[in-house]
Amino acid sequence: MDNLMIEQRFEWLFDQWVKFKQKAIETDDYTMYNFFLKQLKKQFSQLYVNLEGKPMGEFVGEIIQLASCEMRENVIKYKDDKIPF
Amino acid sequence: MQYQDVPRDDEAEKAILSIILSNPDRLIEVIDLLSPLDFWIISHQQIWTAIIEVFRAGHDLDIVSIRNQLKKSEVDVQPALTALSEAFNSEALDTNLFNFIKQVQNKSRLRKIIQTISNHSTAAYLENADASKVLNGIEKDILKISDTLIESKPINAEGIIHEVNADLAQSQERGWQGYQTGFVKLDSLTGGLIPTQSWIIGAYTGIGKSFFILQILLNVLRQGGKVVLFSTEMDRKINMLRLIGNIAEVGTINLMRGSLTEGEKIRVEKAKQELSSFKDNLIIYDNVYDLAELRLKSKKIKITNGLNIIAVDFIQNLRGKESLYERMSEAAVGLQQLAQELGVTMIIGSQVSQAAAGSYNKEAIEFKGAGEIAAIADVALWLSKPKNNSDESLRQVMIRKVRHGAPGWFEVKLTFPAGKVVDMEAGKLMYG
Numbered sequence: 001m002d003n004l005m006i007e008q009r010f011e012w013l014f015d016q017w018v019k020f021k022q023k024a025i026e027t028d029d030y031t032m033y034n035f036f037l038k039q040l041k042k043q044f045s046q047l048y049v050n051l052e053g054k055p056m057g058e059f060v061g062e063i064i065q066l067a068s069c070e071m072r073e074n075v076i077k078y079k080d081d082k083i084p085f
Numbered sequence: 086m087q088y089q090d091v092p093r094d095d096e097a098e099k100a101i102l103s104i105i106l107s108n109p110d111r112l113i114e115v116i117d118l119l120s121p122l123d124f125w126i127i128s129h130q131q132i133w134t135a136i137i138e139v140f141r142a143g144h145d146l147d148i149v150s151i152r153n154q155l156k157k158s159e160v161d162v163q164p165a166l167t168a169l170s171e172a173f174n175s176e177a178l179d180t181n182l183f184n185f186i187k188q189v190q191n192k193s194r195l196r197k198i199i200q201t202i203s204n205h206s207t208a209a210y211l212e213n214a215d216a217s218k219v220l221n222g223i224e225k226d227i228l229k230i231s232d233t234l235i236e237s238k239p240i241n242a243e244g245i246i247h248e249v250n251a252d253l254a255q256s257q258e259r260g261w262q263g264y265q266t267g268f269v270k271l272d273s274l275t276g277g278l279i280p281t282q283s284w285i286i287g288a289y290t291g292i293g294k295s296f297f298i299l300q301i302l303l304n305v306l307r308q309g310g311k312v313v314l315f316s317t318e319m320d321r322k323i324n325m326l327r328l329i330g331n332i333a334e335v336g337t338i339n340l341m342r343g344s345l346t347e348g349e350k351i352r353v354e355k356a357k358q359e360l361s362s363f364k365d366n367l368i369i370y371d372n373v374y375d376l377a378e379l380r381l382k383s384k385k386i387k388i389t390n391g392l393n394i395i396a397v398d399f400i401q402n403l404r405g406k407e408s409l410y411e412r413m414s415e416a417a418v419g420l421q422q423l424a425q426e427l428g429v430t431m432i433i434g435s436q437v438s439q440a441a442a443g444s445y446n447k448e449a450i451e452f453k454g455a456g457e458i459a460a461i462a463d464v465a466l467w468l469s470k471p472k473n474n475s476d477e478s479l480r481q482v483m484i485r486k487v488r489h490g491a492p493g494w495f496e497v498k499l500t501f502p503a504g505k506v507v508d509m510e511a512g513k514l515m516y517g
Contacts, residue, residue, distance in 0.1 A: 042107060042173060045148040049170040052152075052163060061149040068109075068145035 013040075021070075030074045037067045037074075092195035093125035097188040100177030102132055102169065108179050109146035116140065118186050123193040128168035131160050194230055201226040228385055263430055264393060267304030268482070268508045270495035275464050275487050278305065278394060278430040282488075283421045283461050287437045287452050288468035293480055293499045293506070294434050295319065297468060298398050299327055300506035301432065305394055306363050312394040313368040313386055315379055317402030321371040325360065327504055332356035336502025365390050374404045376419045387427045395424065398434035400458065414457040421461040433458070437467070463488040471496065479509075 016036070024033035044064050051057030101119070105112050116137065121130040135154035136146060144150045148169060155162045177185065205223045208214060263279040265272045278284070278301075288294035295318070302312050316324050326337045333352035339345060345353060360367070368386060373379050379397070386392050397403070397420060405412040417433075424431035435452040452458035452465075459465055465486035471479055478501060483494045496509040 038107060041147055045106070046170050046173055048148050048152075049166045052166055061152075064147050064149050065145065068147045068150075072145055 024074075034071060034074055037071050041067045041071075091125065092192040092199070094188045094192050095126060097185040097192075098124050098126060098129045099168075099172045100185045101182065101189060102129060102136075102172035103177050104179045104182050104185070105136065106146070106148070106151075106169070106172065111179065111182060112136065112140055112146060115182065115186055119189065123189055125192065125196070126168065128165045129172075131155060131158070131165045132169060132172075134158070135165075197230050198227070201230065224385070225381065228381060228388075231388060264305045264308050264310045266301045268301075268495065268497065269510050270493060270508075271466075271482065271484065274484055274490050274493050276490065278432075279463075280393070280428045280430055281425045282463035283424050283431040283433065284464045284466065285433050285435050285452060285458060285462040286466045286468065287435045289437055292468045292470065293504075294468055295398050296327065296331075296499055296504040297480075297482075297497070297506050298396055298432060298434050299324065299331065299504070302367075302394065302396055303328060303331060306367055309366075310393040311366045311386075311391050312396065313370070313383060313392060314396045314398065315373050315382075316369060316371045316398050317374055318399060319371065321369040324369050324371070328360055329353060329356045330503045331505045332359055334500070334503040334505060337504065338502065374402060376403055376405060376416055379403070380419070380423055383423060383427060383429075387429070392427060392429050394430050394432060395420075395427075396432040396434070399436060400433050400452075401436050413452075417457040417461045433462075459486070462486055477501075480506075 017040075020033045020036045024030045041064055044060050044067075048057055048060045048064060051060055101115075105115070119133065121134040121137070124130045124133055132151060132155075135151045135158065138154050138158075139146055139150045148166075151169065152162060152166060155165050201223065205219055205226070208222065209216075209219050263277045263282075265277045266275075286294055286298060288297075298314075302314060305312055314324065323337070326340050329335070330337050330340055333349065333356040335345060335349050335353060339349070340353065370382065373382060383392065383395055400413065400416050400420070401409075403412065403416045405415050420431050420433060423429075435458055437452055463486075464484070467483040467485050469481050469483070470477075471481045478498050480497050480499050481494060482497055484492045486492065498507040498509055499505075500507060
């Protein structure tokens, strides 16, 4: 896979990320967004293992950490929004 | 029968790691159920250790934080990461998490059993091996393993309410939650001998504390309860003679001398028969002075035979730290914890301090040694001779503290020479 293809794949991924997040904010339903983040973490974790020690590995690690952070925020936001009083 | 080399379940271990990594919020449900050494594969042990450390540090749980933690611990990261990658491939359903945990726990315990037996069998082969020491060692280690089998108690509201409902159902069926002491006033003010509670019975030397404790134990035995008495002052045979004397209404000295009338001999035989009928429901130790040994023996009885009441007469004779204060603090808290852990009622006989011995001040609860003795008590009783009363057999039982009820007092008669304690039902509430 050449660098252009990798770049395009990441661009597509981030587009999907933004779309899922926008949808979640608009509908106030974070279910699909959380599922997306979970799958992303899972797939990227396997990639992270394979890239251990390589520069690309660090970048993948940052994406995983960002997804973790988002999931944590969603829990706080989602729970807060659902409290009826 | 199929044998395997070492009890292990690699797939269950991978499944647990896979589920937790995919659902980090589930870690809180299971973190207390598994230790790293429960995993057989070393990489899995390292990963679980890292997961716990990341959790404790409050960081997000993902492969990056785990890898960083592994690096901090100076373990070889690559094998652990490879194991993590394999765990991700596990595709285990998170609904089966507790089943996988049970499987891993089971294999872990089996390995511990094998290790224990192997260690002790090596000891048994030694030239100067002592069989009773080897057996004691096996017993101690096996009990430690079986300790982990005791079900953890619920901590959430639903679980606790479920427990409370079960206790209330039992109370409605029997009329009581625990066992009755047999003293009407005492039972009505305290609710009886409720499991997990600690009772302290204090008295100055010679007042009749031991007779009072034995009377309560006898009353419990007659209700079908199971009791163990750790007698730190009197020989077990003397305790038994006192029980015989109580039932037969014969003095211990006369029993020991054998100077009995025909009628007394018949009553003594009947008393022996009654006490024999209790079999393993009544166990008396007269050589246990160490709290750790007391715990071990109590747990063993609880597991093998069932147990409702532990009585310690008296606490000041338990050995431990040098200073009385430290020894009593440790003993008091340790006995309270044991009562709660085993779900039994703890009855503790205690000497009282010289200063408080003659005091009728309701505020002065001074058990000899440490304030913890009074502090841990759910019920604190104070035996004394009533003031200005010529009847030497009369005793006042002051209910100084009832954590969940009202204090009060009542009188009993300590019959001589048999030592039977008779409820006079003469008490009244002190307040209101």
